[in-house]
Amino acid sequence: PQALTVLVRTDGPIKQVDDLKGQRVAVGAPGQPEPIFMDFLEGLGWGKAELGGVVEMARSEQIAALCSGKIAAIAFTAPHPNGFVREALSACHAVVLDLAGPGLDAAVAAHPAYAPAHLDMSVYGGDSRLVQSFGPRAVLVTTAKLDGDVVERLLNGIFRHVDDLKKSHPAFVALDTGTIAAAAGLGAERHSAAIKYMTDNKIGDAPTGE
DSSP states (O other): OEEEEEEEETTSSOSSGGGGTTOEEEOEETTEEOHHHHHHHHHHTOOGGGSSEEEOOOHHHHHHHHHHTSOSEEEEEEESSOHHHHHHHHHHOEEEOOOTTHHHHHHHHHOTTEEEEEEEGGGGSSOOOEEEEEEEOOOOOOOTTSOHHHHHHHHHHHHHTHHHHHHHOGGGTTOOHHHHHOOTTOOSOOOHHHHHHHHHTTOTTOOOOO
């Protein structure tokens, strides 16, 4: 899954979400502002005016601008682990800001395609924090016509091999059955056979279709 990621300097003015007020934040390339960050601001009850500046600049310029103090934060959406994050963390002791709080909760509640995300910073080394964020989930999409037996076999394979999936790629390190089964962020109804499988096996919150 991808997650809204806000990078700040450890020696900079931003230690928590409220500290973003009055600060210059890079939000994407010119003409391509980061929409999920804007949804996060809306969840906080803020607009662009609450920031010290919404800066559009090329990704290649953002880390240098953060390190030099021209901007106080970089906001973007990406999967983790991520090469850009790794570069920023080593360039000037940057950190990923924890977004936990009412703004995150409100953004997820207002947008069905978003789900909470927990970013395991240990994949970058030297940081054992679990940072809270949100973003669009990776979703396996099919049609309602897909045979229920196929759906059941697929889910059975996934849930029986979660530990193997976690070992297969760093992006899956925080994967667990609860995350897979969560209804938040699907953006569509579950296949009826998936609902039955999760209900019968008491996985997650036994989601229902609408």
